[in-house]
Amino acid sequence: MESADGTFYTEMDTDALESKGPPSWRTTGAPLKLRCPVRPLYIVGGGSALLWIVLLCLHVTKSSEMSAKFELLRAEEAKIRENFSHFDVGSMKATIQELQAKVSEVSSQMKNWQSSDHEVSAKFRKLESGLKEQLSNMSSQLDNLRRAATDMSSKIRKVESDLKDVAASNHWRDFDGHKYYFSTKMNSWEFARNACANVSSYLVVITSDLEKAFISSHILDKSWVGLNDLDKESVWKWITGQPMDKRFWEPGEPNNAGNEDCGELMKNGRINDIPCAEQRLWVCEKEGAAEQGKGLNGDLGINK
Incomplete structure (x- = not known):
């Protein structure tokens, strides 16, 4: 143990001093020096205070920004309400329901058409092919008939004239x-x-x-x-x-x-x-x- 004058004593020495010295010294004398110094505690306390000040400033700044954003959102809300105040919600709902019904009907018709499209397309292609073939044959026959008619007409006129x-x-x-x-x-x-x-x-x-x-x-x-x-x-x-x-x-x-x-x-x-x-x-x-x-x-x- 360290005394007031800087002298170190053991526990037993301390007890001897206490028993030998006058009573007034034991109760009113200078306190013994602590092993840990007091200066680091001040540094820690000052740092904590500074940290709290910084956090407070950040909080105030954030609060200002949030307030500004909140005001902007309120202004947007007011604008949206003003824009939509001219619409008749009931009429819009009715129109939407009518459109949904039409979409459902068209969708149903499309499904029915798609299910029979393959068969109809096959029949149509077969019919188209048959018609094209018949048309080609008829066109060829018509050309032959025209040539024959022209030739026959010429012969008839000549025969009639000669006869x-x-x-x-x-x-x-x-x-x-x-x-x-x-x-x-x-x-x-x-x-x-x-x-x-x-x-x-x-x-x-x-x-x-x-x-x-x-x-x-x-x-x-x-x-x-x-x-x-x-x-x-x-x-x-x-x-x-x-x-x-x-x-x-x-x-x-x-x-x-x-x-x-x-x-x-x-x-x-x-x-x-x-x-x-x-x-x-x-x-x-x-x-x-x-x-x-x-x-x-x-x-x-x-x-x-």
């Missing part, structure tokens, strides 16, 4: 109990044969020199006669089945130069063989004094 020409009375000539028609238009041998048949006549069959001379004097140019070897090559016959008088041939004919199977009468009265598709005038013949103009409004078709 009217054949039937005109001023083109028929009488000779030896027969009537002869001398065409003014040209066509193939087959057409000439059918044109004569449609006015109850036939391509002319020449059986005598006199008849040949009569016909030669009336034709305007080379003309078809009813002579051919279509049934058998080089076997020339008239369309009536009669054989031909070989004296009527042009010298050196027939020579079949280029598939020549039909006969033509030339202006010199001689017969020549040429291809049946060539374009020539023709001569029709019929027996007796046939009715003038027969066939003009009657048989306009072509006999095959």
Whole structure:
């Protein structure tokens, strides 16, 4: 133990001092020095006070900021209330309910449609494919019909014109109990044969020199006669089945130069063989004094 003058004593020494000294010293003397000094306690107390001051300042600052934010929120609330004061809440609720009902109905319809969409789409694609195919076929058939109609119309007009020409009375000539028609238009041998048949006549069959001379004097140019070897090559016959008088041939004919199977009468009265598709005038013949103009409004078709 340390005494007032700085001298250290043991516990026993202290007791001896207390017993030896006067009583007044023991009760009124200076206190013994403490082992811990007093100065650190002041430092701790000052630090605590400073900390409390700092915390108080922070609290005051935070309170000011919170108050300012609170005032801003109150101002926003007032503004929102003012903006929404013009709306009728009841009307808005009714409108919202009506819209919700419509949305529900549309949603239900969409679900129903989606469930059947696959089947409907498949049927539609199949129907569309079938219609496109039919349309393509019909278009092709229509094109063919148009071409055929155009061709037929042209042929009909030509046939009608030729038949009217054949039937005109001023083109028929009488000779030896027969009537002869001398065409003014040209066509193939087959057409000439059918044109004569449609006015109850036939391509002319020449059986005598006199008849040949009569016909030669009336034709305007080379003309078809009813002579051919279509049934058998080089076997020339008239369309009536009669054989031909070989004296009527042009010298050196027939020579079949280029598939020549039909006969033509030339202006010199001689017969020549040429291809049946060539374009020539023709001569029709019929027996007796046939009715003038027969066939003009009657048989306009072509006999095959």
